[in-house]
Amino acid sequence: MRNKILIYSFSSLAVQVAKVLNEKDYHIVIIEEDEDLINKAKLLGYEVKNTSLLDDENIIGIGINNDDIKAFFCLGDDKNTNLFITLSVRNINKNIKIISVSSTKEGNKTMLLAGANKIINPYEIGALRIFRLLHKPLILDVLDNILFSKSDIEVAEITIKKGSIFDGIYLRDLKIINREDIIILGIQDKEISDKFIFFSTGINHKIDADDTLVVLGQSENLKRFKKEIHHII
Numbered sequence: 001m002r003n004k005i006l007i008y009s010f011s012s013l014a015v016q017v018a019k020v021l022n023e024k025d026y027h028i029v030i031i032e033e034d035e036d037l038i039n040k041a042k043l044l045g046y047e048v049k050n051t052s053l054l055d056d057e058n059i060i061g062i063g064i065n066n067d068d069i070k071a072f073f074c075l076g077d078d079k080n081t082n083l084f085i086t087l088s089v090r091n092i093n094k095n096i097k098i099i100s101v102s103s104t105k106e107g108n109k110t111m112l113l114a115g116a117n118k119i120i121n122p123y124e125i126g127a128l129r130i131f132r133l134l135h136k137p138l139i140l141d142v143l144d145n146i147l148f149s150k151s152d153i154e155v156a157e158i159t160i161k162k163g164s165i166f167d168g169i170y171l172r173d174l175k176i177i178n179r180e181d182i183i184i185l186g187i188q189d190k191e192i193s194d195k196f197i198f199f200s201t202g203i204n205h206k207i208d209a210d211d212t213l214v215v216l217g218q219s220e221n222l223k224r225f226k227k228e229i230h231h232i233i
Contacts, residue, residue, distance in 0.1 A: 003070035004027045004069050005027070005069075006029050006031060006069060007028060007031065008076055009075050010038075013101060017073060017120075029048070029062070053089075056088060059092055060092060064096065065092070070097070073100075074116070079107060083111065086100045086111060086115055087114045091115075098115055098118075099117065101122070102121055154216070157213070160208065161209060162209035162210075164209070165229070166228075172204050182216070182225050185198065185215060187212065188211065188214070213229075
């Protein structure tokens with residue numbers, strides 16, 4: 001069964017986000033009340049739930065606590081409504097990944113305090129794409145093909161479990177990487193900080209349980225690599 005992504009609102013931003021995630025084979029569920037937007041989402045083939053998320057019972061009703069829910073996107077056009085819904089969703093589900101939209105630095109901070117894990121700022125994203133288009137068009141083309149197309153190349157996050165065969169070894173000792181054509185981009189060490197450590201820095205980092213590896217590779221190779229990592233000794 002495909003993992004589900006819940007998207008509040010079918011705003012212009014949500015349309016683009018849903019398209020990308022749908023192409024990456026997620027099952028998209030749109031939560032919307034506007035009849036015109038509901039019909040638009042249905043015509044594009046998305047599952048739609050016609051409900052308000054200003055009531056906790058409705059939030060529970062959309063399946064926010066189900067195990068197959070990968071993430072919740074809060075992409076409405078009204079910042080106050082987005083803030084309220086982000087707070088409510090986080091209160092109901094402490095572990096779900098929440099991605100909210102905000103257009104200001106102050107709004108970013110408020111959303112993070114409300115419980116969002118990540119913030120989408122359309123203006124910052126647009127400015128960054130323009131810079132890359134002008135100065136680094138090849139890099140932009142590569143990123144677009146990985147992130148926004150049906151390319152077989154994917155970026156994956158893999159959290160190390162306690163007792164895994166990789167628990168306690170060093171990055172440079174992962175000879176399996178060469179065999180599986182996997183590229184390690186970096187690692188997040190919870191004990192040090194939430195910041196991402198790029199592998200290219202040359203740090204021979206010791207891998208521990210709860211660290212998260214970020215890797216790049218073909219889909220099938222990533223699947224085999226995940227099985228290796230999750231093997232418990």
